[in-house]
Amino acid sequence: MFYLNNFFKSFFHFPVRGVIFILATVLFVGSAFVTTKVERSLLKGVAKMEKGASFFALIDSKENNSRVARKLRELPGVEKVKVLSKADVSSSLDELLKTLNVGVSRDLIDLSFSGLQIEFQKGLPQRSQNLIRDYLTRLVGADKLTMGAVNRESQDLKDKRGSFAVMIRTYLGPILTAFAGVFWFVLFIIFRKDFIRSSYLSEQFQRRSNVPAKTLAAGFALLFFGTAAAMYLLAGIPQISQILFVFTTMFMILVVHVRRIEWEA
Amino acid sequence: MNFQQSPSFSGQRVSGVQSGLSKNLFRLEDVSIRFGSIQALSNVKLSIESGEVIFLTGASGAGKTTLLRVLSGDIKPDSGKVSIPSPKRCFISKVFQDLRLEMNKTCEQNLWAAYDTSIYENKKEFKKDLEELASVLGFDNRLDLKVKDANGGLKQKVAIARALLAKPDVFIADEPTASLDSGNARRLFEILNIYNVRKGMTVIWASHNKELVKNFSGRIIHLDNGKLIYTGHACFI
Ligand SMILES: Nc1ncnc2c1ncn2[C@@H]1O[C@H](COP(=O)(O)OP(=O)(O)O)[C@@H](O)[C@H]1O
Numbered sequence A: 001m002f003y004l005n006n007f008f009k010s011f012f013h014f015p016v017r018g019v020i021f022i023l024a025t026v027l028f029v030g031s032a033f034v035t036t037k038v039e040r041s042l043l044k045g046v047a048k049m050e051k052g053a054s055f056f057a058l059i060d061s062k063e064n065n066s067r068v069a070r071k072l073r074e075l076p077g078v079e080k081v082k083v084l085s086k087a088d089v090s091s092s093l094d095e096l097l098k099t100l101n102v103g104v105s106r107d108l109i110d111l112s113f114s115g116l117q118i119e120f121q122k123g124l125p126q127r128s129q130n131l132i133r134d135y136l137t138r139l140v141g142a143d144k145l146t147m148g149a150v151n152r153e154s155q156d157l158k159d160k161r162g163s164f165a166v167m168i169r170t171y172l173g174p175i176l177t178a179f180a181g182v183f184w185f186v187l188f189i190i191f192r193k194d195f196i197r198s199s200y201l202s203e204q205f206q207r208r209s210n211v212p213a214k215t216l217a218a219g220f221a222l223l224f225f226g227t228a229a230a231m232y233l234l235a236g237i238p239q240i241s242q243i244l245f246v247f248t249t250m251f252m253i254l255v256v257h258v259r260r261i262e263w264e265a
Numbered sequence B: 001m002n003f004q005q006s007p008s009f010s011g012q013r014v015s016g017v018q019s020g021l022s023k024n025l026f027r028l029e030d031v032s033i034r035f036g037s038i039q040a041l042s043n044v045k046l047s048i049e050s051g052e053v054i055f056l057t058g059a060s061g062a063g064k065t066t067l068l069r070v071l072s073g074d075i076k077p078d079s080g081k082v083s084i085p086s087p088k089r090c091f092i093s094k095v096f097q098d099l100r101l102e103m104n105k106t107c108e109q110n111l112w113a114a115y116d117t118s119i120y121e122n123k124k125e126f127k128k129d130l131e132e133l134a135s136v137l138g139f140d141n142r143l144d145l146k147v148k149d150a151n152g153g154l155k156q157k158v159a160i161a162r163a164l165l166a167k168p169d170v171f172i173a174d175e176p177t178a179s180l181d182s183g184n185a186r187r188l189f190e191i192l193n194i195y196n197v198r199k200g201m202t203v204i205w206a207s208h209n210k211e212l213v214k215n216f217s218g219r220i221i222h223l224d225n226g227k228l229i230y231t232g233h234a235c236f237i
């Protein structure tokens, strides 16, 4: 097809230039898709950081704590049971003592207790949490067990997650597209001359009219829809406002070229 | 005129213009154009028929380029009436005074700008015409030369060849012989005559060199200070 050929020929007269321009176009169109992808993977990361409610338990070291842990893990509603090493117990000591709220000396703990950290599944109701704690008491025996209070699911992390997503959606994506757009536009202006010239000459010496607009229509359509299709397969649905912005920018440039052009010496 | 040496033109194209031979292609009535304080054309009245060979003469600044631009539809007059053929019916190709070649490309690459797929069957056919024309104009051995490395005469020949390869109905050339010696200029004139006779191509050629024009047949249009002061045959100048 003549117009597509004209598009690539005029941008690839110097191959490096052509490659740079194509890459810039792909970046510009692609930026509308990347946001959703980045947002999703960042949110996944944040979600991993988020934990359910949990509590500590100190068990008489004569008890087989790994058996206790195994029993607990079988319970529905328990996400994770961590058997604390001596080092863990020590490092968690401050928190343990704080939540235990009892005057036990550190030496004593180190000698006669082993620790467990029990994490509930996210969003587990209070009632179920209490059932699990009761079960543990029955399993070990009240005299051999000390349980800490339940640490609530951290609400602020949830809030952070929400505002983080909002921030990415409102700022990061548009900024990325805007930068890619400016870069792309500057390149287009720089490389435009050769394309205008070859288009002008086609109008002068071939029976054709509106060559620049038709050339841009063919070239942009291929790059836009080609990139969009590839990015859709890789990253899914684009951010609508951004893809509209990219489309409008290209379309406006095309519209500006629907006119008779002059030779630019 | 030596027809044996002339290029054999492939692809006979019957133009709509040829069928109405005596019809006025261009008609200008009292056309005036000003650029600021300069009156480039004043009250020019002129008509050109299909198949004519016209020489537009006049000193530098007389308004030749401006008149050619009016004829090719590039500019509209400030006053007066202009009737020019529609581009669909009648194709005009031009040799611009500033040539308008792509400097970074070779002579041959520049000629390919005229490869019109509605006129030529395929690239081979175009290439054949290209090589013939280059050989007739005497630059077939310099086709691979970059235009920026070419001398003025070669550049002019490339611009002329490009306009002719477009197989126009009307050929408009602004000072096409400015950088050519008289031998080359005469050769070009012969070639244009062949195109005129064989294909009915209308030729409009502007030159400030009156000497050149004297020897040739065809109609003279003489401009002075934007006024058309003579139109008729060369022998009467
Ligand atoms: N675009 C323009 N702007 C201003 N003045 C112009 C322009 N084009 C031509 N002129 C002036 O009009 C006059 C006629 O110019 P031109 O048609 O180029 O003459 P010629 O081709 O016979 O040398 C000149 O004085 C020139 O300076």
Ligand SMILES: [Mg+2]
Pocket: B061, B064, B065, B066, B097, B174
């Ligand atoms: Mg001039």
